[in-house]
Amino acid sequence: MPLFAILNQFQILKRDLRFAKELVSGVTRWRRRLDYVISELAGRTTESLEPEMRQVLRLGLYELTQMGAPSHALNEHVELAKAWVRPAAAGFANGVLREAARRAEAGKLPDPAAMAGGSSVRDRARRLGVVHSHPTWLVARWLRALGEESTLSLLVCNNARPSYSLRANGAALAAADEEDGAADEQGAATPAARLLRRLRALEGVEATPSPLLPSDFVRVASGLQSVLRSGLVARGLCAVQDESTGLAVQLLDPRPGERLLDACAAPGNKTLLAAGRMLGQGRVVALDVSAGRLQALRNAAEAQGLGAIVTTRAADLRQEAAAARAAADGGAAAASFDRVLLDAPCSGTGVLAKRADLRWRRTADQITQLSTLQDDLLNAASAFVKPGGLLVYSTCSIEVDECSDRVRAFLGRPEGGEFDLEAPPPGLMPEGVVGPDGCVATLPHQHGVDGAFAARLRRRGAAGA
Template identity: 50%
Template structure:
């Protein structure tokens, strides 16, 4: 309910799969949830959020009458259907939801919950679960509605992708967004050899493999992430949870030891820490973000990862407010700009329900302003890397085109040979990853060189 009514981030409600602290039972004197229960709660929150549209459509098909439902009753029905259909819970699991409706709503609500869920289990047994149907002659918008219900995405987004990718490719993308996300570890090679850590994790029962994109620095965790977190490897500074697409953005930046580097929108700091490792802790790295609170823990993490004192400076300025001020120019600037986040819907299940078409346009205005501000901080001959975790051209290629039209002193350059795998580069040499193609978060990155 906090996600629906208060706009809470799904990870704050259910607990991010990457969190290390225990989940407390709010308003209860009892001990925090154990790790097994915590994982189950997280799965419920993420799953119900991800499948919300399909669950609500099923409720509309299974209810004897229409009309608005009490918010708590709606959540109980969503939970019950999710557990029965997606988690394949046995029929007796219905009882807990009936009891929940009695306690949180009213006795009559319990009868509704029992009727809807019993109806569902009968359909499950008969292999007759309702499905939205495509009818001959449906328009693209109507087909988008059907696919949006079946794959639990907003129709506007489905139709947008159908126009861009075609129907078959869109269905693959929708399916990818609904899979359990894959998490990766960026190994801190300043403190541990990746081969040694890989072997230790495998011997401890964690299913890991080398990243196909960054095999010398990243391990992909197929199962056992909670075991990794429980071993304290993050607290010891040996690794951090970070998607490979984020790592490839830093590879695109290619920071070198001894350089003066700026991560302009750095929160929460993962890319800055990887850049620091690439720099071997030599030179100067500035991690800036307009939200100082989101960088509060970065200095401590940097120290645990073995970075020398004085190497990292943390700033909290709105980049746009620095326009016109005198600065020591940077050799390299990373602008990982605020964006729609439509490339990370597998990990951020709530984002699909928060975004609207107008958000993409408003983001573009902000991204242009930030690019203009960042450009002033790059020395002649230096490099500006623009990146997002979006797969939308209005936030990616089109922003680069608009920037170059305003800044003739910059030119786009393709990624140098060997810097990134060819499979993640588009025809312009820009980095472009897609969840259904590359099996990682969708992201974009472009190198913009300032002329001498």
């Protein structure tokens, strides 16, 4: 169970809960920089310290340097070292943290920007990685792909407080407006406009229509916790969802009456947005290997009034494709869907502002392994696209290995031989998100949303929409 869910089970003051969340999130985000300072003060690497001692010192240093805690507050961390590590460890923790407090007061804390090193990509990546608390291998990739200026902007963006958006559920909002007697007042309002009317009635909430997808998404500048407490999300009227996910569905452009397959559907944000676009007409099949996550998707579909057209199936896409190719009625029938969405498992390097832990959990080897999986899933998804139909491949990665490279590789294999990379029709996508190759790509520091990628692949055959 996630730590914050556990904390919520206890009778903890909201103020204390917010403080605990800030500590955990902040220490996770700034871990590498904190470790550099601790190593300089302690005269030894943090890897040589006991894990519990590392955490105590990280917490104390973060509270001192990032949260402005007075030096006497460090007594709590010394006591924590005594209880969590061992009684004799209190002296070491006290020495390191008191030295940090003295240097911080004098403006002389160790500064990783002054680290010695050469001018190679590896050396620059190491310095930037310590200063901005990212792994060296990842910074080096970005330096090569984006250049130094853009990489620096991305690092700063990843460490800033993340922003959040809400996806408005048009069907549920229209039904709620009808119940409230506001249907005539709302008229032909967009889902986002209906949601904004309700948000403006909540104290402390500042929200505006998304500049990218203004009909379906709302950006929340402040007051997200008030929105969650209001019940709007629990009632299915909206969902916390980044606008970048909506761009993949916008590129898919589902139409009423069509058959749509979401091939790696959980947790279902894209599934439900696509289903909402179909206005209750047609069929959406949500496929995923996780039965538990599909049940959550099913519950959300029911809450949002979309249960009639959304069906779920717990299965491996690759096995389903093999069955479908072997027999016309095996699994979900081959080549029977108008539109197929493959939101593939990926490294998630586009969402590091919201998921700071991912930067420490990913490795370069994992990206290679994920690329192989993505190839297999693209091959499998292609089996379900009927002639003239669309396959949209998307990720929440900003690594070219997982994005445009996978599309090019697919088009060069037999499974992609009947497909063409297709630019979106004029007016479908917002300005600034479509590259010269016709693919959709966002970067957090350029577009103000999570980093993401999507490509539109048309299967040759009957004319498609």
